[in-house]
Amino acid sequence: MGDWQPLLEASAERPRWGRRAVLDDDRELAERHRRGDARAFEELYRRYAAAVINLAWRLSGSRVEAEDLGQEIFLRVFRHLARFRGEAALRTWIFRVAINHCRSRLGRRRAPTEPLGEGDEGGRQAIDPGPSPERQALASDEERQLERALAGLPPVFREAVVLRDVEGLAYEEIATALEVPVGTVRSRIARGREQLRRAIEAKR
Amino acid sequence: MIEHPEIEELSSWLDERLPEGEASDLAAHLAQCDACRRRADGLDRVRRRLAALERVAPRAELPPALGSVLGGEGWRRRRPPVLSIWSPIATGVFVLLGLGVILLWFSQQSARRLEETVATATATAAQVRSLAGREFRLVAGAWTEAGVAADAPRRSVAADEPLARELYASVPGLAEAVARGERWVLHWRGETVELTPPAQRKGSMPASE
Numbered sequence: 021m022g023d024w025q026p027l028l029e030a031s032a033e034r035p036r037w038g039r040r041a042v043l044d045d046d047r048e049l050a051e052r053h054r055r056g057d058a059r060a061f062e063e064l065y066r067r068y069a070a071a072v073i074n075l076a077w078r079l080s081g082s083r084v085e086a087e088d089l090g091q092e093i094f095l096r097v098f099r100h101l102a103r104f105r106g107e108a109a110l111r112t113w114i115f116r117v118a119i120n121h122c123r124s125r126l127g128r129r130r131a132p133t134e135p136l137g138e139g140d141e142g143g144r145q146a147i148d149p150g151p152s153p154e155r156q157a158l159a160s161d162e163e164r165q166l167e168r169a170l171a172g173l174p175p176v177f178r179e180a181v182v183l184r185d186v187e188g189l190a191y192e193e194i195a196t197a198l199e200v201p202v203g204t205v206r207s208r209i210a211r212g213r214e215q216l217r218r219a220i221e222a223k224r
Numbered sequence: 225m226i227e228h229p230e231i232e233e234l235s236s237w238l239d240e241r242l243p244e245g246e247a248s249d250l251a252a253h254l255a256q257c258d259a260c261r262r263r264a265d266g267l268d269r270v271r272r273r274l275a276a277l278e279r280v281a282p283r284a285e286l287p288p289a290l291g292s293v294l295g296g297e298g299w300r301r302r303r304p305p306v307l308s309i310w311s312p313i314a315t316g317v318f319v320l321l322g323l324g325v326i327l328l329w330f331s332q333q334s335a336r337r338l339e340e341t342v343a344t345a346t347a348t349a350a351q352v353r354s355l356a357g358r359e360f361r362l363v364a365g366a367w368t369e370a371g372v373a374a375d376a377p378r379r380s381v382a383a384d385e386p387l388a389r390e391l392y393a394s395v396p397g398l399a400e401a402v403a404r405g406e407r408w409v410l411h412w413r414g415e416t417v418e419l420t421p422p423a424q425r426k427g428s429m430p431a432s433e
Contacts, residue, residue: 062286069283091290098294166273185274210235217266
């Protein structure tokens with residue numbers, strides 16, 4: 021594989037979810053919530069809040085909006101967690117709730133965004149610098165360019181790419197979260213990445 | 225190798241999702257095809273840059289706004305049921321406490337019965353007197369000699385009559401008792417005699433010996 025080997029090793033070093041111990045712990049957390057343990061939901065929030073808000077940030081393109089979306093998502097999770105029966109991992113189930121809520125909220129707010137092209141204003145408008153001006157100032161042009169390109173992806177591609185490359189989910193987990201076959205996930209990830217690649221290279 | 229891989233194949237290869245044979249074929253193709261290698265390189269750069277995007281910081285606790293909304297829905301009021309390991313211990317403590325209360329009640333009852341028995345014995349003792357070796361019991365307000373039936377015919381004798389003086393001489397202490405206003409019923413020469421105190425004889429006093 022030659023030059024690719026370091027890249028693959030770097031990829032393998034990224035944090036992965038899905039360890040059995042974590043899954044068992046998740047099921048126990050849901051069971052405790054079902055039994056009425058208030059601390060279980062607080063623990064669940066601490067465990068998944070960052071990932072859920074991060075997902076909402078990358079799907080909405082707005083860090084500020086992501087905080088509101090995160091609270092709404094966890095309110096939904098609280099209301100429906102008693103129904104969770106452990107068919108999927110709790111994390112995957114929470115991501116599914118998050119995706120469905122973001123679709124509902126963002127779908128009402130704006131029509132699906134077309135792939136970003138030269139001079140695409142819609143993509144730029146979707147980007148919110150958020151509450152991190154220092155980092156935003158320091159962020160490279162490449163990062164801002166990538167965020168714009170991501171915001172310009174069709175939602176179905178954006179969801180798949182974010183779940184895979186930002187949140188690090190396995191294909192099977194993404195399929196469960198998006199409620200589509202694994203083959204569809206594979207295609208959406210590939211096409212999403214390709215559109216991002218083209219958008220970034222077109223800016224050079 | 226002329227045929228170029230599809231974008232799905234390149235992307236899956238980067239994620240190590242291709243079967244081993246296809247993966248090695250694709251790697252061999254990339255080694256020879258600059259265009260496909262640049263494309264795969266671009267995809268991988270996108271992938272790595274997405275993974276390196278800024279992330280929100282972990283959250284230590286629920287935001288107040290969410291906490292207040294959940295509070296209205298019963299969060300915090302929901303408490304785990306008292307079960308687990310403490311349940312049998314708590315049950316044992318309650319059983320022991322219950323047994324303790326029952327034992328205490330029984331001991332108090334026993335003590336009360338004992339006190340009543342002692343009081344009865346004391347009262348009984350107070351109702352028996354002895355004069356000149358003769359035993360008397362208080363029956364219907366009169367000190368009645370043992371062996372005298374309650375319905376036995378009796379002769380009523382005033383405290384100052386001659387017969388009474390004979391009795392006073394025979395039974396020491398009897399005159400003083402009658403003088404205190406006590407009635408006495410006793411055997412005397414084959415009959416039952418009832419001595420009536422002087423107060424009941426319209427002011428007359430028993431004669432002294």
